[in-house]
Amino acid sequence: MPKYTLSVNNKQMSVEVDADTPLLWVLRDQLNLVGTKYGCGVAQCGACTIHYNGSPVRSCQLPIAAVGNGKVVTIEGLSENGDHPVQQAWIEMDVAQCGYCQAGQIMAAAALLKKNSNPTDEEIDTTITNICRCGTNVRIRKAIHLAASKGGKS
Amino acid sequence: MSHPSVSRRNFLRVSMIAGGGMLVGFSALSNSETGENTEATPFSPNAYIKISPDGKISLMSPNPEIGQGVKTSLVMLIAEEMNVDWQTIDVEIAPLDAKYGSQTTGGSGAIRSRYAPLRQAGATAKAMLIAAAAETWGVAVTDCYAEKGFVIYKSSGKKLSYGELATKAAGMPVPTNVPLKDPKDFTIIGTRVKDVDAKAIVTGKPLFGIDTRKEGMLYAVVARPPAHGKKLQSFDDSAALKVNGVKKVVQVKNSVAVLATSTWAAMKGRTALKINWEDASKLESTTDHEKAFRELLSKPAATPNRNDGDVDAAMAAATKVLDVMYEVPVLSHAQMEPLNFYADVRDGKAELYGPTQVPQSLVSAVAKELNIPATNVSLGLPRQGGGFGRKLRPDNGVEAALVSQAAQCPVQVQWSREDDMQNDFYRPSGMFRFKAAFKDGNLEAWHQSFASLSNGRSPDTYPAGAVKNLKIESHSLPTNIPTGPWRAPTHNVQAFANESFMDEVAHELKKDPVAFRLELLKKAKEQPVGKLAYDPDKFISVIELVAKMCNWGKTPANTYRGFSTWFSFNSYVAQVVEIQMLKGKPRITKVYCAVHCGKVVNVSGAENQVQGAVVDGLGHAVYTKLTFNNGAAVQTNFGPYNFVRMRNTPLDVVVQFVPSEENPTGLGEPGLPPIAPALANALFAATGKRFRKMPFVDDIQFA
Numbered sequence: 001m002p003k004y005t006l007s008v009n010n011k012q013m014s015v016e017v018d019a020d021t022p023l024l025w026v027l028r029d030q031l032n033l034v035g036t037k038y039g040c041g042v043a044q045c046g047a048c049t050i051h052y053n054g055s056p057v058r059s060c061q062l063p064i065a066a067v068g069n070g071k072v073v074t075i076e077g078l079s080e081n082g083d084h085p086v087q088q089a090w091i092e093m094d095v096a097q098c099g100y101c102q103a104g105q106i107m108a109a110a111a112l113l114k115k116n117s118n119p120t121d122e123e124i125d126t127t128i129t130n131i132c133r134c135g136t137n138v139r140i141r142k143a144i145h146l147a148a149s150k151g152g153k154s
Numbered sequence: 155m156s157h158p159s160v161s162r163r164n165f166l167r168v169s170m171i172a173g174g175g176m177l178v179g180f181s182a183l184s185n186s187e188t189g190e191n192t193e194a195t196p197f198s199p200n201a202y203i204k205i206s207p208d209g210k211i212s213l214m215s216p217n218p219e220i221g222q223g224v225k226t227s228l229v230m231l232i233a234e235e236m237n238v239d240w241q242t243i244d245v246e247i248a249p250l251d252a253k254y255g256s257q258t259t260g261g262s263g264a265i266r267s268r269y270a271p272l273r274q275a276g277a278t279a280k281a282m283l284i285a286a287a288a289e290t291w292g293v294a295v296t297d298c299y300a301e302k303g304f305v306i307y308k309s310s311g312k313k314l315s316y317g318e319l320a321t322k323a324a325g326m327p328v329p330t331n332v333p334l335k336d337p338k339d340f341t342i343i344g345t346r347v348k349d350v351d352a353k354a355i356v357t358g359k360p361l362f363g364i365d366t367r368k369e370g371m372l373y374a375v376v377a378r379p380p381a382h383g384k385k386l387q388s389f390d391d392s393a394a395l396k397v398n399g400v401k402k403v404v405q406v407k408n409s410v411a412v413l414a415t416s417t418w419a420a421m422k423g424r425t426a427l428k429i430n431w432e433d434a435s436k437l438e439s440t441t442d443h444e445k446a447f448r449e450l451l452s453k454p455a456a457t458p459n460r461n462d463g464d465v466d467a468a469m470a471a472a473t474k475v476l477d478v479m480y481e482v483p484v485l486s487h488a489q490m491e492p493l494n495f496y497a498d499v500r501d502g503k504a505e506l507y508g509p510t511q512v513p514q515s516l517v518s519a520v521a522k523e524l525n526i527p528a529t530n531v532s533l534g535l536p537r538q539g540g541g542f543g544r545k546l547r548p549d550n551g552v553e554a555a556l557v558s559q560a561a562q563c564p565v566q567v568q569w570s571r572e573d574d575m576q577n578d579f580y581r582p583s584g585m586f587r588f589k590a591a592f593k594d595g596n597l598e599a600w601h602q603s604f605a606s607l608s609n610g611r612s613p614d615t616y617p618a619g620a621v622k623n624l625k626i627e628s629h630s631l632p633t634n635i636p637t638g639p640w641r642a643p644t645h646n647v648q649a650f651a652n653e654s655f656m657d658e659v660a661h662e663l664k665k666d667p668v669a670f671r672l673e674l675l676k677k678a679k680e681q682p683v684g685k686l687a688y689d690p691d692k693f694i695s696v697i698e699l700v701a702k703m704c705n706w707g708k709t710p711a712n713t714y715r716g717f718s719t720w721f722s723f724n725s726y727v728a729q730v731v732e733i734q735m736l737k738g739k740p741r742i743t744k745v746y747c748a749v750h751c752g753k754v755v756n757v758s759g760a761e762n763q764v765q766g767a768v769v770d771g772l773g774h775a776v777y778t779k780l781t782f783n784n785g786a787a788v789q790t791n792f793g794p795y796n797f798v799r800m801r802n803t804p805l806d807v808v809v810q811f812v813p814s815e816e817n818p819t820g821l822g823e824p825g826l827p828p829i830a831p832a833l834a835n836a837l838f839a840a841t842g843k844r845f846r847k848m849p850f851v852d853d854i855q856f857a
Contacts, residue, residue, distance in 0.1 A: 001398055018398050021418045029373065029416040034365040035358015037539075038417075039490055040571045044792035047490060075358030082357035090356045094348045094758045097766055098221025099355035100490040100539030106356060125801040131792060133490045133540045134221050135769030137803035139762065 006067050008033065009077025019065040024048045026064050027074060035075035035103045039131070046130030049104040049111075050074050056111035075103035078110060086110045089147035097134035105130050109144045113152040119144065197320035199282055199328055201253040202232055202275045209317025211303070212244045216254040216272075217264040218511060219247055219351075220489075220541030222822040223759035224264045226350045228272055230755055231265075234342040235276030235335060238316065239302040245350045250513040250533040257535075259511040260546050260639065262723040262820025265755055269818050270334075277332040279323075286323035287314050337753065337815045346758035351537060361537040363508040364568065366496040371564040372401055372413040374557050375420040377427055378577055379408055381785030382634050385434040386410070393426040403427070404560035411557045417568050435634050437785035440484070440583070443607065446631050447585035450605040451479070455627035459613035462684045463623035465591075468599035472591035476658060480588065480651035481847040483779035484607070485581035485640055486787075486795065491539020492574045495554035498564035499524060504531040504555050505564075509538040509545055516548035520555045543639035547579050572790040579638030580780065582607035586651040590659050591623070597659055599623035602652070606630060608637045612644050614687035616721055617656065620678035635782065641770065642823035645722040649827030650775070650834070653718040654846065657835040667717045667835065668701050688721045692750045695812045696728040699748035703810055704730045713743070716836030720828040723820025725751040726812075729768070731804075731832040735840055741857035742772060742804045742833065750812040752819045757811075760821055765807040767825030773798025775830035776850045796849070802856065 001016045008031060015030045022041075027033040027050070036059055039047030043058040050059045051073040078084050086109050096102050105128070112119060112127045119127070124144050132140065144152075197205040204212040213232050219225035229245050248254050256267070280300050287305035288295040297308050304313040316323075337343070354361055379385055389410050391403035399419025404411050412423035469475060495508035504524060510516045513533055521528040538545070554567040569577075584606030591599035600621045609630035618624055640646065660670040672694060679690035697719055700706070709715050712734055719728040732744040745768050754760045777796040781788045789795040834845045837854070845853060 017416070018418070018422070021416070025416055025418040029418070032367060033358075034360045034367070037362075037490075038364065038492065038568075040792045042571075042791050042793060044797075045490070075356075078357075082353055087356040091348060091352045094346070094352065094762065096349055096352060096355045097223065097762055098219075098490065098538060098540045099349070099351060100221075100362060102355050103358045121805060125799075125803070128800045131490070131797050131799060133488055133542070133770075133797075135766035135773070135798070135803075136762065137769050137798070137800050138765050138805075138807050141800065141803070141805075 004064050004067065006064070006072060007069065008072045009074060015064070017064055019063065021064045022060050023050070023062040023064055023067055023072065024059040027059065033074050033076050037100055037103060039101065039104070044131070045101065045104070046108055047101045047104040049107040049130065051107060051111060054111070054114065056108050075107060078107065084110060085147040085150050085152035086113065086143070089143040089150065089152065093139050093143040093146060095136050095139040095143050097136055101130060101132045105132065105140055109140070109147065110152075112144070113148055117152070118148045195321045195324040197279070197282070197323040199279045199323075200275045201248070201251065202272065203236070203279050205316050205320040205323075207317055207320045209315055210244065211238055211242060211316060212246060214246055214248040216248045216268065217257055218259045218513065218535050218538060220259055220511060220538040220545070222259070222264070222763060223349065223756060224259070225537065226347055227265060227756040227759050228268055229350065230342050230347055231269060231272035232276040234340055235273045236280050237300040237302065240342060240347065242303060247535045247537065249535060250517055257513045259541065260543065262822040262824065265818045266724070266820060273334050274332065277334055278329060281329050281332045282323045282326045283316055283319050285326045286319045290314065290319070290322060343755050344753065344757065347756045348758065362491055362539050363496065363536040364491055364494045364539070366507055366536070366566055368496065368498070368564055371496070371566055372415065372561070373417045373420045374411050374413045374565045374567045375417070375424045375570065376406070376553065376557065376567060376573070377410045377412070377424050377429055378573065379431055380576065381437055382636070382782070383433060383435045383437040383785040384431040387430040387432040389430070390428040393428065394423040397423040397426050402561050404557060406553065406556045406560055409553070411560070411567070413557070413561050413563070413565060420568070421570065438633060438635060439783050440781040443583055443631060443633070444585070447605040450629035450631065451585060451587040451603055455603065455629055458625050458627045460618055460624065460626040460684070462618070462621070462625070463599070465599045465601050465623045465625040468591045468623040469589065469601070472593050472598060474592040474662070476588070476590045476662060478588055478655065478658065478844070478846060480586040480654065482584050482647045482650065483781065483848055484583040484635070485774060485778060486575045486578045486780050487542045487544035487640060488575070488795065488797070489540030489542055489544055492571050493544070493550040493569040494567060495551045496564070496566045497551070497554035497558040499555050499558040500562060502526050502530055506531065506551055506555065507534040507536065508551055508554065509536060510548060510551055511541050511543070511545040512548055516551040519548045519552050523552050524555060524559060542641045543643065544578065546639055571792070575780065575790045575795060576787045579636045581640030581646070582637040584647055588651065588655040590655070590662070592662060595663060597621065597663065601625045603627040604629070604648070607633045607635060612648060614685055615648060615652070616688055616693065617652070617674055619682045619684060619686040619688070620674040622683050624683065642722055642826045645720065645823070645827040646771070649718070649720040650830040650848065653720065653828060653831030654834045654844070657716070657831070657838065658844065668697060668706055671697055671719060692726045693719065693721060696726045696748040696750050699810060699812055700728040700730055700746050703748060703808060704746040706730065714836050714840035716832045716834065716839060718828040718832035718835060720824070722824045722827055725749065725819040725821060725824040727824050727828050729828045729832045731829065731836045733833070733836045733840055736857040739855050739857035740837060740840060742802070745804050745807045745829070747807065747809045747825060748812065749809065749821075749825065750814060751821045751824065752814050752816040754811050755818060760811065761809045763821050764809045764825035767823070768807045768829050769798060769803055771826040771829035772804070772833060773802065775833055775848055776802065776856060779849050796851065
């Protein structure tokens, strides 16, 4: 099996996997970074959202061979102490129900705020396309506004 | 007084044998099995509470957490009566153990069934801690009180922490029937408390079954029959075994499992299997079901489920009869965390860990399948990525145990989303026929008939009791499509049909939809017809509250409203949906909900459940269906299985609870049933068209 060295959460990591292995499964099964979740495997639900060179990417659709030197950030690396403004806003708004999709939601929201520090409802609704089966959508929208009001792009 | 009671020693022994990993540390800490060396004895008056001498307070949530918030709210019940500082406690999900009673999560029942017992558990602990302090100080128990994790001596203010008192309290006799607090003295129950796992969730900690990683574990995926009605004939695994990382292929009943060093390798191995499936029974299609439903509804049922007055005579005498059909599709549970389970079955023992709503029946089923005693099966419970009723069936755990047994190694069986949607116990599809008879401006008769893939029905739901001539009939269509409970089973379809039709009736009578419901409920209260299965006053309380919340009768400009109400799991909900028409396409803008569910334990969690139920119910009403073609699910993943997203979500969902000190009633499900008809009724207000078939998006594009 080919060997790959990749940058995850500012650390160099090496793995030996088939070239077509999606980054999602490399993170979960090889690197034990299980915060990134499997939900559909077809880029629909967004539970596997990570940051790739700063942009939100559905890691189930990114084969390891295409990762190259790109910088990968997962939920575990979004902030040092779990205190990114989006993470704080999620706690403050008590967003989660089952909690399973929220890592992907948070990664998508953090990427949105980096580009657009004060999004409107409309901008949130068109940018965040993740699925929450519990229906926490209303609180997600409020939490994004809350994070924005506290300078959420850090 | 200083000797541990017999019952306490028994508890420690039980926990050592059956408690598994979670209580091992505790048992190992304690030497009180021998009744000697009580220096480091933790205090654990019952299965829910552990206080270590170092001050660590661990509270157990006995029911599985599937997103309904019980890991937080059940523990609030204990903490309230214990007078601990909420910020200092650790919360764990209890493993399966008989000492926790029924650990099933379903039927919106956890809070309902645990409200008194868990408060009693907390109050008992508090009483023993106070007794320990009083004995230490040589003062009367009545001169001491407990507050935020300390017992305080009233006259001097001196105090001891629960940790400092743990060892002594462990030796105190266990009192029975300790008085509970007056609700007016609650400081935790009835407040807004954030989910205890919030920080772990937002930082991606391994909380879920899918996150299980154990030494020597292989990842497995299973090839199951591709259609309901097919079974395994033969398979060739030679190509699969050549895939990088694939270690083993085993047959389990009608399925073939591929075990590998990673999930991806297992998935590739499965793709490489060559399997012949053969037909075992009829391969059914949705079009067959729809045709059969229509045939069933054209005839009366053998016996009505309820028959008040004389519907046939009222129909014959009517000046007008409304006669319409409502339809609902099959749905998948589609919980976000695809099914999975960890199992290690070797040497006649099974160690299990994974998502389930029915721990007890899962262990029984595994024991039966493996032909080993249930006492040889241990089960730990992770936080779960949604349930919605799917995991009321133990098939995921049983299958993993069989795979592990066949492969003789620990495995994590991972389902793909496609596996999940093809192998569900689906929300059954169904069709309703409704007839209403009118004469002299009055509703004279109500006749509803339901044909479905299951036989679920609630014959006594409103408006039964409020209409003098009422007949309810149901037909069940035999099928090999597996069906099962899906959030608010039966109610989720019946409310849609009933409350949409109720709006049609009100419209026919030229009556305001809210006023008309109030009129019916007044009749039910004053002159009930037959059995009355609901409390009209509580129904009225939510209708009046939601009307007040939205200022009913004063609809904002460019806005259309729909109203609906429903009673399920002993709770009452009334909802108003507001939509706006953007270039002819409806956009759901706001939803108002009034709820009567007795005492609300966690206001934030309860509000979240209702808001979520609204989004869930709206999404499924508008977008989602699952159909079958020759036994195979046509929609096997999100995308084709169209699902609500942010852009389809109301901008606000306002929830208010009718103040009540009565014991809590269900809340995980009751918010869902009334929302679909409220939307259908708003769509009628906006378009003049009735939407009688889900999903609505088949008939109207949404903005």
